[in-house]
Amino acid sequence: MAARSQLEEKHFIEDTGLFFEQLGMPRIAGRILGVLLIADPPAQSITDIAQVLKASKSAISIMSRFLLENGLIERVPSPMPRRDYYRFKTGGWIQYMKHWMELWSALHQITERGIGLLKDKASQDIDRLLEAHDLFSLLESQFPEILEKLQNERRSRQQKKKATD
Secondary structure, three states, X not given: OHHHHHXXXXXXXXXXXXXXHHOOOOHHHHHHHHHHHHOOOOOEEHHHHHHHHOOOHHHHHHHHHHHXXXXXXXXXXOOOOOOOEEEEOOOHHHHHHHHHHHHHHHXXXXXXXXXXXXXXXXXXXXXXXXXXXXXXXXXXXXXXHXXXXXXXXXXXXXXXXXXXX
């Protein structure tokens, strides 16, 4: 059973890497996330992660900084001197999605400028911008509410868990 579990963990890590690669991240960054999402204990050193991924500590260090900047992981106090430990950041998914929301908002503003440039053109010329404009308008108006609802549900679940502990 342990061998099967290790194989399933490797597949999970690789699938996470492939998914984030499709989002435009380096695959190794996604693989690091995969490790940290299932790690026991949750905090892992660069050396630990490098051993699991069979990757260089340099690559892990560089990609860990990238993931830190994207708000998905956090550096935690180390039980060993001069070692960096990382774990998946509580609220990391929400922070990551808020970052995407900022990008969508910027693209929304760009499409508005484009529509202004084409205001005297044929409707089919404007339609290619209107699709993006309408999509990003909808995301800007409704996505923050979705994230807020998610945060409220998580808080409620955590409070219920504390009450039963």
